[in-house]
Amino acid sequence: MTVDQTAVLTTYARAARAAHPALTALDQLSGDGDFGDNLCEGLDWAVAAVEARPVEPATAVAAAVFLDRVGGTSGPLIGLLFQELTRALSAAEDDWAGGVREGLAAVQRVGEAEPGDRTMVDALVPARDALAAGRSYADVAEAAIAGAVGTAAIRARRGRAAYVGERAVGAPDPGAMGLALFFWSLAVVAEPDAGLPAPEEVVPMPGE
Amino acid sequence: MTVDQTAVLTTYARAARAAHPALTALDQLSGDGDFGDNLCEGLDWAVAAVEARPVEPATAVAAAVFLDRVGGTSGPLIGLLFQELTRALSAAEDDWAGGVREGLAAVQRVGEAEPGDRTMVDALVPARDALAAGRSYADVAEAAIAGAVGTAAIRARRGRAAYVGERAVGAPDPGAMGLALFFWSLAVVAEPDAGLPAPEEVVPMPGE
């Protein structure tokens, strides 16, 4: 059964909007506060672009939008994920596993972040591994969410996370949470009966 | 009868030394005070160079020294006078008239000063005219001195003299007095019995 790319994208856009206040608050704690805007704007633009160009694969449209127009460190990195998903899905039907594997590899080549550096990589790595193991999409989403939530405990010693220091410990990394929502959306479309929690519960406001 | 160039030069050097305090005081009134130094140093160097290279005409040696080594506006201008004297005297024996005429022309081409501008030109013009009229060297000297002394009355409206303004009125231009001493020296060598006043009397201290 093929998972509908366009449905995943629109679901992701809705989920990100629902989590926007929490994503913004998380990036205010550990960064400059624009992650929620970057992600939501990018997804809204992508959804609009897909509506305007329905023949192109949704992931290809999203890749172009995120790579070309979305700001912040996260924007183009998410664009790379969509780019590799496009390649994988056009080469082999439903190869989300290959797309995430290659997307993560590109994100790491470019961003040079390792697991444990308190970045979106901490959501992507468990998702990739769960996909590679052939687990259900709901399991994949849960693995990504767990990886993202786990960043709350990290006081990174190196990389950009090091600048943040103690201040951010206790709240998770916004980018990791934002990427977890992608796998949540994939699962909601692929396995609508899995009974996943709402996006606001996946990404709660920090301190609540 | 040929007037001995070397004797004129050494006489000029001695006369300038005698008038050095007054020349310095005059340039302090209307300029930066270095005219006495410039003239005396230049003449001393020239005398020494003539002693070292006795075969060359004294005016040629003085021209090179003043053009190459003497500072201030006056130094190289005096060098031009010596240069043209060299050309005239080597072309026609004792042609001091031609040398002064051409020297003055060069000084004016370069310095662009007119008579009445309160410069050395005000000593050179009456000297040139007296020489052209075939007058005695003593008369030439007196004409030059009178021209130089006359600059004391000038409150120039244009050129560099204009900067000085009222402050300098009453005392003559140092460059004009310094050049008058040249014609005084020429006369003393050419007509030793003419009974000219001493250099200190030709260039009295201002205010005395």
Added chain:
Amino acid sequence: MNQLFLPAAEPVDIALRGFARAHPGLVTLHEDPLHVTAVHRHPDRRVGLVSGGGSGHEPLHAGFVGRGMLDAAAPGRIFASPHNRQVYEASRHAAGPDGVLHVVKNYTGDRINFGIAAERLRADGIPVRRVLVDDDLATESDETATGRRGTGATAVVEKLLGGAADSGLGIDELAALGAEFVAASRSVAVAGRAQTSPARGGTAFELAPGDVEYGVGIHGERAQVTVPRPSFDDLVERMTGQVLDALPATNDDGVILFVNGLGATTLLELYAVHETVAGLLDKRGATVAGRLVGSYVPALDMSGFSVTVTALRPGWLTWWDAPSHTPAFPRQELPR
């Protein structure tokens, strides 16, 4: 309080238009996204050379676009990395049959944006390699993971790579050579006055009278050390010594000496520095085989200068001396 003379809106775009207008036979302007490409290219060149980075370092990089050096450059805003789309489009324009080589100064933003562009190019099937320039000794430390900054050596590396690319080398050979050029190059910079802050006007940071920043960068960050200004000779000797000590032993192939102005420093000063460094190199037995003196990698209008030395290996000098036809890099052959 000084302010830059720049239009309020889109200063970089307007300046780049003025740049392209001034050099119509050499470069072509592309406005969306902003980048410039070379009009002419050596017939033997197989790999497109692309660089870029924050603006405020002109003539770097756009001034080095042209036959013999870069095939394209992507300028970011002042002191800010270019967008990956600029690098991507510049690279697509510039790619040769053997792909694209990116010359990247070592700054996080530049690494990421060039990296993303490289991923996009690879997705398009275009081979991409990178030469990372990290020559600045002031940022050499075992503690920082970010490594040495990329500064003055960039101009030297771009010229050497240009000459090498015109000799027909392939992308892997060029990437390897580029890494060697960088490894053979070290720089150090001092400043006597900070650059004008583009945002607020006035100097970006204040120095106590009589102090200099030793080991300053090109983005207006302060140096790690502020020292009382040494005499001219002592300062130049300290800088030269530091650079030479950090380089592999120079040999018979000699060195390239690059004295770079940081913006407000006059050619009179730079040539005096050049003369003094050259004298010190003489004493150390290092032959200066190539020279460059001028403000080629400035930090806006900072007062100061950097000294870069590149220890040459056999064959490199040919590439340094090869003719180049760019707006800003001087390399001309006399008519025979």
Added chain:
Amino acid sequence: MNQLFLPAAEPVDIALRGFARAHPGLVTLHEDPLHVTAVHRHPDRRVGLVSGGGSGHEPLHAGFVGRGMLDAAAPGRIFASPHNRQVYEASRHAAGPDGVLHVVKNYTGDRINFGIAAERLRADGIPVRRVLVDDDLATESDETATGRRGTGATAVVEKLLGGAADSGLGIDELAALGAEFVAASRSVAVAGRAQTSPARGGTAFELAPGDVEYGVGIHGERAQVTVPRPSFDDLVERMTGQVLDALPATNDDGVILFVNGLGATTLLELYAVHETVAGLLDKRGATVAGRLVGSYVPALDMSGFSVTVTALRPGWLTWWDAPSHTPAFPRQELPR
């Protein structure tokens, strides 16, 4: 407090040595008296072109020595006229079969020292003529006998004369042409910060925050007017208008536009000025046929820029575009 990075003793001599060392194939240094001469000369050139003036305006004039431009240059101390002996010896080296043409910026000291050198050359039997450059509109006044200062147009005039001299013209033709080049050229300059005082350090004069000097010269003298800084566009428009209004009506031959930095002003700013002036010229129907953008006639490290326009006549553009091989003036032919 900023200070220049210069050796305490003989800065100009040391810098000029460093300059000659940096450009060994183009210029030859002579130390007593100080001047530089060109290594190469166009075979058709019959008249030596010699210029000079105070130092602190580099690359003017030494940077313009070489095939296609000047045959020799004599640098004075900072902001001080060269000694007549420097000009004399430079001219003797540079004289062609048809003599020497002096290009002199209109300053009393330069006029006198070049004049004395000319008298000496004439005494040696060498024909000498002079082109006096007086392009600066800020000093245009019926009241001063000294006339307009010589500023930015000097670079343009030296390039045009270089091209004309290489076409084999004689000294009288060149002197007449030079006067026409000057008559067709006008400049105006603004500054946002004074240059560093070479003697004391610090800025040579202070400007109130937000003010600019309008009509500033290149020797660090203040302008006659200090005005609140207009917007970038208004400032450039005022300058362009003043220059164009002072020129003879431009015709189909177009103009040369020269945007010159006064020392600390960045290429980013100069190219933005260039773009803006070029837009205004377009509107006025003046075709820009030749362009030059850079700090070619600075006033040490002053922050500011000048705009020079030369209204071309038939044939002049060929001389402007003719190749030149000098350390600083960019004019290159592409390989065919």
